[in-house]
Amino acid sequence: MQKQAERFGARSEYAEVLRMDLTAVPKLVETSEGIFRGKTVVLATGADPRTLGVAGEAELLGRGVAYCAACDGMFYKGKTVVVVGGGNSAAADALLLSRVAKKVILVHRRDTLRATKIYHEPLAQAEKVEFRWNSVVSALLSGDRLTGVRLRDTVTGEESVVDCDGVFVSVGRQPATALAVGQLELDGGGYIVAGETTETSIPGVYAVGDVRTKPLRQVVTAVADGAVAVHMAEKYIAENR
Secondary structure, eight states: OHHHHHHTTOOOOOOOEEEEETTSSSEEEEETTEEEEESOEEEOOOEEEOOOOOTTTTTTBTTTEESOHHHHGGGGTTSEEEEEOOSHHHHHHHHHHHTTSSEEEEEOSSSSOOSOGGGHHHHHHOTTEEEEOSEEEEEEEESSSEEEEEEEETTTOOEEEEEOSEEEEOSOEEEOOGGGTTTSOBOTTSOBOOOTTOBOSSTTEEEOGGGBOOSOOSHHHHHHHHHHHHHHHHHHHHHOO
8 A cells, every 4th residue: 555655656754753733834743753844734643542550451462451352352262251341342342252252241330331222232131241330450360361350349349350361451542642732623532523524623634543533433434534534635735725
């Protein structure tokens, strides 16, 4: 894909972006390799999974700790897994994993799911799914790999151990918008406000993929955003010569 773009005149640069001035004319992007200026800027910085913030989490990534059920679920076929979270992503992950895992334990810090009601009945009817309400993960237990989790009851403070082969963390995502703060309009979750045109609150600046406000964050929608952003950028340049 990169080679195809370069055939049409695109130039690839590898650098860390340090600062942006999106209201400048032309717009300015300061990087570790120098300053770039352009009439338009397309932001595709994505979003990272929120972590549990417990000891050993980073070290156990790929050895029992995962953040994508669709990506890693099949590694836990016939095994016991814990899903942490109570929103739509956690509910969807639990249902997906229930098709391959021996048992799915859904851990949520409240006594009811935040997920939309469309998920409630399927989860209640899923024989392989059990719930641990009012609970948070206080520790990850491991040898060479994850062997279980320690749960703390948010009401009583009591702790218990759950043996499991994997933990899927589904507690939301953190958009990579630090460089846009104070320049672009963000929603309550920190995502760049941009509709299906990918246009942001500053003319000539476009946001694509997981970093923008949207109902579905998948590869196919991110790719579509890219095509739309290029079209809108071309239109902006043509109208602002």
